[in-house]
Amino acid sequence: MIRVVTLEDPGLLRLHGELMEAAFPGLHTVSVCIPDQPRGVCSPETEAAAVPKILEIARKLRGVDALVVSCCGDPAVEELRRELDIPVIGAGAAVCAVARVLGRHPGVLGIMEEVPRPYRTMLGESLIHLGRPEHVTCTLDLMTGAGREAVIRKALELKAHGADCLALACTGMSTIRIAEDLRRACGIPVVDPVTAEGLFAYYVTVKNAL
Template sequence: MDTVNIGLIRVLTLSDQKEIDRHGLIIEGAFSGLKVRSRCIEDHPKGLYDKISEEEAKPKIISLAKELRKGVEAIIVSCAADPAVKELKEILNIPVIGAGESLAAVSRTLGGSVGVITITNNVPDPVRRGLGERYLTWKKVEGVESTLDLKEGDILAHTLNTAMALRKQGSNVIALACTGFSTAGVAPKISKELGMPVVDPVLAAGSIAYNLMLNKECWREDVED
């Protein structure tokens, strides 16, 4: 199988390229044949954590996606809120994949009652919309206000407690609605502990990219202005 180059945009500003590459390496490790080129936007050291920060980030994501477009065959926006994904799908004639829409799509296939774990005081719109009738409820991880907090303290224990609460409310699938959970690597540990599916948003986006790779003869070239 030929290698397919994927562009990935991080919405957390990072200076260490190894950290910028982390989500791409997660995808490459899970899906043979995908080669991920990662970049991050500027001036967002806390990532995106509300509607204002999402709107501020959109033009930066669009600009970076246009740069990444040269040499890649699909682009992933590694954020569960899918900032600028709708706009990029209209601008570029290559697949543009949002972590939020991917999270919802995978979660829907794994159970009928999805509980969503967030780091904000709401469920990201693409996740809520994508889950449709499979959405059951949501809960925010205690003490977390931005993706940076997912690196502090015993985030596994806090996230596990949140997942247990959602299970008690009837959830039979847990959707992790922040790609910072992917960085922390909590999904497989919580799944093993609870004996139920826990969906990682970065891996969900990677699974969509992998399936696109299998059908790459259907892709179109970018439209010239």
């Protein structure tokens, strides 16, 4: 698993992998992060900056059965699918694939004003997007009480505008484990990015090996 935020804390670095392993027994993950992006991917510019770093890390990996890019913009995923002979899973496409099953009008809830590319491509005109939560400009803002409350408010706005499920568009929302709070607050299905990418990682590795 490649994390797109620079993390010094080994526990935070491993967190997404541990969430996947807990949800899908049999998965075993190794986590690495890109350098020099302490705010992660929070704009088109930071996403573009992450691509060569992801490519460099991925090209050096050995002995893995699949690669997960834990970012909802799926940076470098298409390039790596052309280069590597193992499945490459992006969080964004994984979320959208699940959301298309759960609702007709998914509400996209992320940290950027723009809708991430995989969501535009896969959900098209059926999606509902109302911008980012108030005062949330990067993944670090999600870890504050104010950031968490802003995400819940935006989710309720999306539901009021007709969203019948929520497609979370930042893996930082998995870090703060907010999906269950959103389900309770809104009463509609919520697609958690790390759970979604874990589902596909499980299918292409553990499930296919049975």
